[in-house]
Amino acid sequence: MGLREDQIDRYSRQIILPVVGGKGQEKLLSARVLIVGAGGLGSPAALYLASAGIGKIGIVDSDKVELNNLQRQILHSTKDVGRPKVESAKDRIKELNPDVEVIAYNIRITSENILDIIKDYDVIVDGSDNFPTRYLVNDACVLSGKLLSHGGIFKFDGQAITVLPGQSACYRCLFPEPPPPGLIPSCQEAGILGAVAGVIGTIQANEVLKYVLGIGDLLTGKLLVFSALDSSFRQVKVPRAPDCPVCGANPRITKLIDYEEFCRLRRKEG
Numbered sequence: 166m167g168l169r170e171d172q173i174d175r176y177s178r179q180i181i182l183p184v185v186g187g188k189g190q191e192k193l194l195s196a197r198v199l200i201v202g203a204g205g206l207g208s209p210a211a212l213y214l215a216s217a218g219i220g221k222i223g224i225v226d227s228d229k230v231e232l233n234n235l236q237r238q239i240l241h242s243t244k245d246v247g248r249p250k251v252e253s254a255k256d257r258i259k260e261l262n263p264d265v266e267v268i269a270y271n272i273r274i275t276s277e278n279i280l281d282i283i284k285d286y287d288v289i290v291d292g293s294d295n296f297p298t299r300y301l302v303n304d305a306c307v308l309s310g311k312l313l314s315h316g317g318i319f320k321f322d323g324q325a326i327t328v329l330p331g332q333s334a335c336y337r338c339l340f341p342e343p344p345p346p347g348l349i350p351s352c353q354e355a356g357i358l359g360a361v362a363g364v365i366g367t368i369q370a371n372e373v374l375k376y377v378l379g380i381g382d383l384l385t386g387k388l389l390v391f392s393a394l395d396s397s398f399r400q401v402k403v404p405r406a407p408d409c410p411v412c413g414a415n416p417r418i419t420k421l422i423d424y425e426e427f428c429r430l431r432r433k434e435g
Contacts, residue, residue, distance in 0.1 A: 167191075172264070176218050184380045190218060194264070196377045199223040199286040201274060201302055203250040205362030206292030206316045206369065208240040213370035214290075215258045219377070221266045222258065223286060226250040227273040237359035274298060276421035279305045288373050291315045292366065296343040297424040303328065303336035304421060307412050314372045316365040321358050321393040323365035326384050326403065327372045330412065333385035338406040343428040361393050 168176075168187055172194075179185050196219050200207045203226040214222060230238075230245045230253050238250075245253035251269035258267050270282060279301060283289055289311050291302045299315070306313040306328060313328040315336055328335045368389065375381040388401045411418040 168194075172218070175262075175264075179217065185378060189378045192377055192379075193218045193374070194220040196288070196373075197221040197223075197286045198288045198290060198373055199225065199283055200290045200292060201225050201298065202292035202294065203238070203240055203254040204228075204234065204292060204294060205237040205318060205357065205359070206366040207254075207290065208238045208292075209363045209366030210290050210292060210314075210316075210370040210373075211240060211254060211258060212261065213367055214373060215262045215265045217370075217374055218262070219265065219373070221268065221286075223268040223270060223282070224251050224254050225270040225272065225274050225282065226254070227271060237357060237362040239363070274301065276301060276305075276424060279421070280309060283309055283311055286311070288312045288314065288376060290369050290373060292369070296428040299336060300343065300427065301421065301424045304411050304418060306330060307335050308419075308421070312376055314369040316369045318357055318361050318365055320356055321361060323361045323391040323393075325365055325368045325372070325389045325391075326387065327376075329383065329385045334403040334405045335409065335412045337411050338409045339388060339403050341406070341410060358393055361391070364391055364393070 168190060176190050180187060180190050198214055198219050200211050200222065203224050211222060211224065228250050230241045230248050230250055232246050234241060235243065240254045240257050249271045251271045255267040255269045258265055283305060289302060289306050291299060291313060293299055293302065303313060307330045310330045315328065316325045317323065372384055375383060386403055388403050390399050390401060407414050410416060
């Protein structure tokens with residue numbers, strides 16, 4: 166399709182990378198990425214993907230901006246308090262890069278609407294903050310064959326893993342079932358260092374860019390664990406689980422389920 170002069174200028178620092186070049190930049194401009202959650206993880210991911218020139222970015226979030234979000238959710242500003250997050254996010258992305266097509270979904274993602282939403286995208290970035298959404302997004306991506314970049318944050322720690330359906334472990338291979346209700350407090354209850362969200366969200370954006378460009382090694386089959394207190398990273402191998410309920414040899418989950426109910430169920434005592 167060719168690059169305009171202003172695009173060559175805007176993306177010049179990555180175009181000069183031998184593994185990117187003009188062809189790679191065109192791949193980025195043609196890519197379609199959906200971000201679930203315009204919060205602590207979705208914010209840095211969206212900003213870096215937009216600045217890199219991802220052509221179409223969808224953002225799903227049903228919340229409004231609150232003052233306590235601003236410590237980590239860098240898509241939004243004080244003037245945005247009270248606005249729908251997707252509207253604030255869209256405005257910020259368009260200010261950063263007018264070339265990006267931004268689709269705002271001011272809705273709560275559910276098992277009824279997720280497949281219809283993700284069908285228009287190549288890659289899904291999970292920046293959600295609750296277990297029902299994490300399992301929903303994982304299962305929908307596995308069933309649809311969509312690459313998924315998952316991130317999670319808690320207090321001073323973060324984690325990231327990339328799921329390539331049919332080839333690498335999925336979120337359920339790592340965590341087949343959610344923890345019992347009340348066992349793990351939310352970030353609202355336990356707190357989160359804002360910079361941790363920035364680190365993990367940026368790693369998620371990096372995974373997307375590598376995938377679109379076809380370069381480097383993805384975090385497939387590997388859980389990246391970050392600790393802010395000692396600035397350490399480590400990788401834990403995560404093999405595909407033969408008995409995984411959604412991507413195993415004989416999957417029990419072949420269609421989306423009621424994830425709110427699923428995540429309220431306590432593990433059976435064995």
